[in-house]
Amino acid sequence: MLLELRDIHVHYNKVAALKGVSIQVPSDGIVTMIGANGAGKSTTLRAISGLTPVTSGEIWFDGERIDTLPADKVVARGIAHVPEGRRIFPDLTVEENLRTGAFLRTQRAEVEGDLEDVFGRFPRLKERRRQWAKTMSGGEQQMVAIGRALMSKPRLLLLDEPSMGLAPVIIQEIVRIIEAIVKQGVPVVLVEQNAELALNVASYAYVLETGTVSLAGAADDLHENEHVKRAYLGV
Amino acid sequence: MTELILQTVVNAVYAASYMSLIAVGLVLIFGVMGVINFAHGELYMAGAYTVVALYSQVGVPFFVTVVAGLIFVGLLGLLMEQSFFKPLRDNPLGGLIASIGFLLILQTSAVLGFGVRMAHIRPPTQAKFELIEGVVLTHQRLFVIIAAIVLLSLLHLFLRKTKFGWAMRACAQDREAAALQGISLSQISRIAMFIGAGLAGVAGALTAPLVSPTPYMGHSVIVTAFIIIIVGGIGQLEGAVVAAVLYAFVHTFVTTFYDGVVADITGLLLMLLVLVIKPTGLFGTKERA
Numbered sequence: 001m002l003l004e005l006r007d008i009h010v011h012y013n014k015v016a017a018l019k020g021v022s023i024q025v026p027s028d029g030i031v032t033m034i035g036a037n038g039a040g041k042s043t044t045l046r047a048i049s050g051l052t053p054v055t056s057g058e059i060w061f062d063g064e065r066i067d068t069l070p071a072d073k074v075v076a077r078g079i080a081h082v083p084e085g086r087r088i089f090p091d092l093t094v095e096e097n098l099r100t101g102a103f104l105r106t107q108r109a110e111v112e113g114d115l116e117d118v119f120g121r122f123p124r125l126k127e128r129r130r131q132w133a134k135t136m137s138g139g140e141q142q143m144v145a146i147g148r149a150l151m152s153k154p155r156l157l158l159l160d161e162p163s164m165g166l167a168p169v170i171i172q173e174i175v176r177i178i179e180a181i182v183k184q185g186v187p188v189v190l191v192e193q194n195a196e197l198a199l200n201v202a203s204y205a206y207v208l209e210t211g212t213v214s215l216a217g218a219a220d221d222l223h224e225n226e227h228v229k230r231a232y233l234g235v
Numbered sequence: 236m237t238e239l240i241l242q243t244v245v246n247a248v249y250a251a252s253y254m255s256l257i258a259v260g261l262v263l264i265f266g267v268m269g270v271i272n273f274a275h276g277e278l279y280m281a282g283a284y285t286v287v288a289l290y291s292q293v294g295v296p297f298f299v300t301v302v303a304g305l306i307f308v309g310l311l312g313l314l315m316e317q318s319f320f321k322p323l324r325d326n327p328l329g330g331l332i333a334s335i336g337f338l339l340i341l342q343t344s345a346v347l348g349f350g351v352r353m354a355h356i357r358p359p360t361q362a363k364f365e366l367i368e369g370v371v372l373t374h375q376r377l378f379v380i381i382a383a384i385v386l387l388s389l390l391h392l393f394l395r396k397t398k399f400g401w402a403m404r405a406c407a408q409d410r411e412a413a414a415l416q417g418i419s420l421s422q423i424s425r426i427a428m429f430i431g432a433g434l435a436g437v438a439g440a441l442t443a444p445l446v447s448p449t450p451y452m453g454h455s456v457i458v459t460a461f462i463i464i465i466v467g468g469i470g471q472l473e474g475a476v477v478a479a480v481l482y483a484f485v486h487t488f489v490t491t492f493y494d495g496v497v498a499d500i501t502g503l504l505l506m507l508l509v510l511v512i513k514p515t516g517l518f519g520t521k522e523r524a
Contacts, residue, residue: 051411075417087412089405096401103402104417152417 002027002187003048003156008057008067010040010047017043019211020057025156025189030182032190032198032219034232035208041191042084044208045158048189049081050074062155076104078155082162086145090134094125097133097144101151111151118147121177139170146177157181157188163197175201195232199223207232238369243491245366249376251483252383256438257456258463258475259387260431266407266470267427270320270330274338275460276453278432282308282439283448284345287354297359301440308436311341312428320428321421338453345450358444379441386434387476394472403427407470462506468519478517481505
């Protein structure tokens with residue numbers, strides 16, 4: 001397993017947000033976490049990337065324990081996190097946003113190559129590279145956020161609600177991009193409220209309910225699960 | 236009358252220059268670290284006393300002491316960051332209170348080292364340009380204007396063209412997202428503190444021969460700097476420069492044609508006016524998270 005969470009507990013001011021979450025992420029494909037608002041999906045991602053301290057439990061990434069590392073050191077290990085709400089830098093240009101993703105990298109030529117690669121993936125960003133990021137549409141901002149994460153040359157990509165607030169046609173475009181990234185060998189942990197979308201693209205899925213994993217299994221199986229159908233797929 | 240107006244313009248440009256050096260440093264520190272550095276006026280004072288100590292008392296060449304002022308005060312900034320801003324990172328109010336404590340330490344050190352009286356410094360040069368009949372610009376004031384233009388241009392290039400410059404702006408806009416890019420807030424804060432403090436130090440060192448330093452000279456400066464950053468929009472570097480120019484012109488003209496107290500009141504009214512019309516300041520956008 002590339003990433004493994006073992007019995008992770010997280011508290012926000014004494015209130016338990018995660019009550020023993022264990023998750024495994026293999027080194028290819030998409031693993032998804034679905035669940036209602038406040039179930040602990042984003043908190044799980046924040047715990048992995050070091051934004052939220054873990055109260056107990058262990059997080060292992062590629063044979064190394066990472067749950068005590070601060071966020072900027074976790075990135076250095078190869079985990080890129082596209083946070084909820086995209087969190088691009090509004091008063092940086094598109095290109096500057098992308099380049100901050102490569103902050104830790106020292107091989108200049110490689111970074112330039114990857115920038116061209118990101119522009120190849122998102123031609124619209126290339127056209128608007130000198131534009132302030134805050135002037136971009138929601139879909140374009142999501143592309144900036146994903147592109148910025150790719151600029152760190154990650155070995156694992158965490159995506160928090162990439163479909164949030166986007167029109168269906170844009171969501172389809174983002175999904176195609178995510179699938180292309182996975183095909184090129186970068187595994188993805190996808191957090192989604194849109195369970196239909198998540199279960200369609202993922203190979204394995206976890207259902208989070210009030211801070212614990214209530215169900216886990218192959219995405220296709222969960223898609224047919226009665227409880228999942230009723231609670232998350234609305235059928 | 237024309238000469239008087241032109242002379243006042245020259246004086247205002249000089250005042251705008253050193254005030255922007257101070258205000259930009261204050262804004263940089265607030266932007267990156269989210270703390271209000273109350274000791275900023277005393278950093279300016281420390282720059283002035285670097286000149287008193289090295290230039291007046293030891294006889295080191297003036298421009299060497301200016302560079303020494305930048306480095307010494309920059310290091311004071313680093314000391315502040317390491318000793319209390321960093322441990323109080325999640326407590327902006329604590330940082331503010333600690334900076335007030337540091338203000339008192341610096342002030343008391345200056346009193347103990349140099350006494351409470353004004354230190355008179357023989358200017359390194361008495362030369363002046365006569366721009367036109369009756370309008371003069373002393374070389375000493377010109378140094379301040381040149382230093383402000385050069386240093387603020389360099390800062391602009393640093394922020395727009397270098398990786399650490401982007402990282403610094405990124406931290407000012409969204410610290411958590413910056414950390415997710417591998418940017419260390421501690422490292423960027425040290426750089427911001429050194430630059431912000433160093434700029435105040437240079438302003439103090441260059442203006443020392445013109446203002447006769449006292450250990451309490453920071454007070455009036457910090458009040459003016461606060462007015463400037465509120466008018467410009469808190470956290471906005473360009474806003475700080477524009478507001479410094481605006482404030483300096485208003486203040487200098489009112490001082491020349493009425494008097495200094497009315498000028499101070501006008502400055503505060505200017506701030507009030509901006510707050511009523513555009514509460515985020517001239518360049519401010521909506522409040523940050």
